[in-house]
Amino acid sequence: MHALKKQRPLRRVVLAAASTVTGVVLLLSLKPHTPPTVAQASSSAGQSPSRSSQSPTPTSTAGSPKSSTGAKTVTGDTVQTRWGPVQVRITLKNGKITDVTAVAYPSDNPKDQEINSYAIPQLRREALAAQSAQIDSVSGATYTSDGYRQSLQSALDSAGL
Structure with missing residues (x-):
């Protein structure tokens, strides 16, 4: 059986939460180019x-x-x-x-x-x-x-x- 499905369901939850937080942080760090003035x-x-x-x-x-x-x-x-x-x-x-x-x-x-x-x-x-x-x-x-x-x-x- 797979290591994540064995007897540690909490490990899967922690990995999913860490991935979600990392994704949100990366998305929020993107800054759009501000429109230039003349x-x-x-x-x-x-x-x-x-x-x-x-x-x-x-x-x-x-x-x-x-x-x-x-x-x-x-x-x-x-x-x-x-x-x-x-x-x-x-x-x-x-x-x-x-x-x-x-x-x-x-x-x-x-x-x-x-x-x-x-x-x-x-x-x-x-x-x-x-x-x-x-x-x-x-x-x-x-x-x-x-x-x-x-x-x-x-x-x-x-x-x-």
């Missing part, structure tokens, strides 16, 4: 973004020059990703992209901040090098990369490129 970023890639609870309004200033040198700034659409909104602003001069700034990206929790601290500068470098939205995704930041690419394409479309 962050405003400065044009400098190394600075950390300041937090804002309001979503920036997507604006397009494609028709109005930024300065007399022919430079203009265009802000792409806000793209909702799994971890939060992503929005990109580009500066154009003589039909070339001279600057790309992430206006909004997920930075609500330390994990988002860690991922985007290396992803956003990499995406910026790639966009400037490619002069288009045909850029590679950054490993570990797939959702941000997709949102960045879509917002960048939106800005390029608004600028007529």
